Amino acid sequence: MVIFLLTSNPYTQAAQSALYKLRDHIATNTDDVQIFLYADAVQFAHRGVWLPADSANPIQDFQQFLVEHKLNAQVCVSAALARGVTDESNAKRHALTDGASRPLDTLHERCQLVGLGELAMLLHNADKVYQF
């Protein structure tokens, strides 16, 4: 199993390198790939990001990559909530609502909110770990 631990802000060179490496790895390997988003990289899981058409959109690129390859990303729940990334159940739990008092749901469908324990368990079974 290969783990990609993404921690960098999506708009940095490191995050861009992560996407290149992910694409390359998927294209040339058949092993199990696990993606974990932590710290500023949880913004990759936000489905409410818009940028002008003439700007690079690494978040959209990442989410398209997940969809194309039917991959999922695990996302640290506390890091996500600190940056406005939430699913409906966590929004209800923490009273995060929109202007009409509906619970927020900003999490991309290929991403799941989990605790850091999930990463710790993955690392026990990892053959290789890449961190960006």
Next chain:
Amino acid sequence: MKIQIHIHADNDLLCHEALSLAFALASFDHEISICLGRYLCQRMNDGHDKFINMLKSLPLYDIHAVYEHSAALTADTLDKMNQLGISANTADLTDVDSVFYL
């Protein structure tokens, strides 16, 4: 897994997340060491209680901590590090399975 975490973050949230990661991984039987960057050392010297309490808890999780030596660190900061039993970095990166930079 033997993991060293370098904390070079330049804000409180990222420093807190880096320390939380160290505690979480150590709780699941990973062998963790951390290297504190300049920002976190300075926040310690500012008297940031949350960070000080987190660093005081490191021995409970068998986490070894060092700090990245920098000429910008004041004598007060170095004194604070000494009080917490944190020494200058002499860690051997070849002796770990993974190094995380946060």
